[in-house]
Amino acid sequence: MTTPKVTTVRLQRMARAYRQSGALMAAVELGLFTAVANGARDRNAVAERLGVTELNADRIVTYCLGAGLLEQIDGALKNAPDVERFLVQDKTAYAGDWMLFTKPDWNEWGVLAEHLKNTDDPVVLGAYAEWTVDDARKYHSATYAIGMGAGSRFVKLVDLSARNKIIDIGGGSGAYCINAAKAHPHIKAVVLDLPPVVEVAREFIAANGVSAQVEAQACDFTRDPFPDGADVAIMASNQSLYGGDFIREVLRKAFAALEPGGEMHFIGHLLNAERTGPAETATWALDQAIKHGTGHAHSVADIRRYFEDAGFSEIWDGDFLPNMLEWVRAVKPA
Ligand SMILES: C[S@@+](CC[C@H](N)C(=O)[O-])C[C@H]1O[C@@H](n2cnc3c(N)ncnc32)[C@H](O)[C@@H]1O
Secondary structure (H helix, E strand, C coil): CCCCCCCCHHHHHHHCHHHHHHHHHHHHHHCHHHHHHCCCCCHHHHHHHHCCCHHHHHHHHHHHHHCCCEEEECCEEEECHHHHHHCCCCCCCCCHHHHCCCHHHHHHHCCHHHHHHCCCCCECCHHHHHCCHHHHHHHHHHHHHHHHHHHHHHHHHCCCCCCCEEEEECCCCCHHHHHHHHHCCCCEEEEEECHHHHHHHHHHHHHCCCCCCEEEEECCCCCCCCCCCEEEEEEECCHHHCCHHHHHHHHHHHHHHEEEEEEEEEEECCECCCCCCCHHHHHHHHHHHHHCECCCCCEHHHHHHHHHHHCCEEEEEEEEECCCEEEEEEECCC
């Protein structure tokens, strides 16, 4: 048996992966995929619609063809299926804002080594502590773009027909509760988040016409009590902002707040039990080094243990969105 030859190929690709990010984000910002969806069939038409030179249209189109974002069929440009669904403006599933969500951190990732050398004590919640309503609106116009898809997936995967009240801890835009309310007109839901976020959540709730079912309440989940009477608790995509002690405490409080027989769903980027991956999860913890926060990467095994310590039973884990989001759920004994 021959040993595979060791080369620099994957290292080179990784070292320059920022170019891929730059190209994808530029294509979104320029509206390339929207132009193709609306009939720009070749590089010249792209140049005209985007207001860029033919030379630069050729550069970005050629990259997108090479990266599989665009296809060329009988000489005509076409968006790849995921691009057509998620990166064409004015389509319901448009997620361009989410693709640009982390771009403000771009320069800081360029000096990550400096951030990792920082030995000052990190602060709980790092950069988010000073948020204004405008910051929250910008942030959550991006999380809403992707969260509505996750919320819709949640209500398809979880039978909520016999449930009455949901609390969504750190619920952000309210996407999970909005979807649950639309699917189940009898359900009431409370989005719990920091004061500036709650104002923005109310805007999304109203825009979706579910204000009679869904409310947003200011609640710092590290300090404040949770409303009682809920039989479903959700915590999604905020674990990497915190260390284990905080998450353990939140799960304890959720257990206390839930009705007997109630269920809790924990969804997010989580590590495997050996803490050897996935790398995507680890990048959210590296991001905390940039924000100078205390957050780090939790494993599925950590979350299972926190559930167990809090008193939950029927603990289960699996994929929520394969290759992206893990899911741990559990039940408060009746
Ligand atoms: C990445 S967003 C996720 C939002 C939502 N769960 C979703 O999946 O779309 C993280 C949310 O956690 C909220 N958050 C962070 N720390 C919090 C705290 N101590 N109390 C309440 N909310 C908090 C943030 O304000 C933000 O809205």
